[in-house]
Amino acid sequence: MVSAAYIHIPFCSHKCDFCDFAAFAGVDHLTDDYEQVVLREIDDRIDLMIKDGRNFDDVALDSVFFGGGTPGLVSPKVLQSMLEKLSSRVRFAPDCEITIETTPHAITQEKMDAWKEMGINRISCGVESFLDEELKAMGRDHRSHEAYEGLAIACGSGVASVGLDLMYGLPTQTLASFEKSLACATGLTEQYSNLLHLSAYGLHLAENSPLYSRFPKGAAAYPPENLFVEMFELLVESFEGAGFKHYEVSNFAKPGFQSKHNMAYWQNKEYLAFGVSAHRYVGGVRSSNWRSLKRYMRDWMADETSEIVDQTTRMKEAIMLGLRLRSGIDTAAFNKEHGFDIVQRYEKEIEKFADSGYIELVDGRLALTRKGVPVSNSIISEFF
Numbered sequence: 001m002v003s004a005a006y007i008h009i010p011f012c013s014h015k016c017d018f019c020d021f022a023a024f025a026g027v028d029h030l031t032d033d034y035e036q037v038v039l040r041e042i043d044d045r046i047d048l049m050i051k052d053g054r055n056f057d058d059v060a061l062d063s064v065f066f067g068g069g070t071p072g073l074v075s076p077k078v079l080q081s082m083l084e085k086l087s088s089r090v091r092f093a094p095d096c097e098i099t100i101e102t103t104p105h106a107i108t109q110e111k112m113d114a115w116k117e118m119g120i121n122r123i124s125c126g127v128e129s130f131l132d133e134e135l136k137a138m139g140r141d142h143r144s145h146e147a148y149e150g151l152a153i154a155c156g157s158g159v160a161s162v163g164l165d166l167m168y169g170l171p172t173q174t175l176a177s178f179e180k181s182l183a184c185a186t187g188l189t190e191q192y193s194n195l196l197h198l199s200a201y202g203l204h205l206a207e208n209s210p211l212y213s214r215f216p217k218g219a220a221a222y223p224p225e226n227l228f229v230e231m232f233e234l235l236v237e238s239f240e241g242a243g244f245k246h247y248e249v250s251n252f253a254k255p256g257f258q259s260k261h262n263m264a265y266w267q268n269k270e271y272l273a274f275g276v277s278a279h280r281y282v283g284g285v286r287s288s289n290w291r292s293l294k295r296y297m298r299d300w301m302a303d304e305t306s307e308i309v310d311q312t313t314r315m316k317e318a319i320m321l322g323l324r325l326r327s328g329i330d331t332a333a334f335n336k337e338h339g340f341d342i343v344q345r346y347e348k349e350i351e352k353f354a355d356s357g358y359i360e361l362v363d364g365r366l367a368l369t370r371k372g373v374p375v376s377n378s379i380i381s382e383f384f
């Protein structure tokens, strides 16, 4: 059953040097046309699904997510018309989480008021670092004072939930400078009672990004690899110490404020998606729209990629995503869904990692331990 919808807004004020998302600067003049195409796509896709036999009568979306790009940059009217269109075709649950992703300097009081008015109840703010030197080195076009200002408006508006994202493994970053950013983030959570979600992601260096040419992989400006585990441990200690529950490798939330949207992805639920490069999972098929803005706007119903997710892939994904969740895999539910006993099938791997303290099986849940989380990728890869 579909439980979430993603809408991609690709406009940005500046293309960050590390970014390989479908995000474009300098094409704001296309916003109105883009809006019209997304509205058409919402209708056309839902019509097609209904024609194929899907019934939306029992669907109630738990989450709608405006991601990008910088959805916070466009006029709120654009987002409102998309929300109205979507809600005219698919029901939203009464407690539907409606999130907007934004850079802090795109937040203004006027926009914040309009977002709240249209039902947006969650702001996800890409802060990345509270140190200007690091923001500059990674090619961001905002500075730390703008992060404070944007968060003050978002949190001060009384919106239900605000989240902020940080990054680590950045050029010029040290353990001490990362600690400063963590302290700024946790300090703000003391100041604002609705700052309820924190994330921190390791920098993924895309080979074709400008950052890669300025600071190639392995350049001395990056923190050495052996510091990553220390950074991660510092991160967990700091966010947990501020009362946030570590619920996924990179995500922390106050109880009850986990991202419903990301949980839908991690629990392998079906989700709709609209907009350039948007990825969906419906009816056992993962597909994505054209990544080229021009091509998408010409041909919004054509898939750039489409893959039937077979039983083996579904099982692998359930293990991979389940182990990234701190609550782990509910083995009874897994066994029922996939038709075999996960503990028996992976007895050797589980025993090996349990003996070294990386994994545990408690009350029928198979989960990484705190020691296992920083090396989750290598543990997960051994299952396959």
Ligand code: SF4
Binding pocket: 011, 012, 013, 014, 015, 016, 019, 020, 021, 023, 068, 069, 070, 103, 126
């Ligand atoms: S603001 Fe976000 S989406 Fe836009 S270019 Fe920067 S990292 Fe990419």
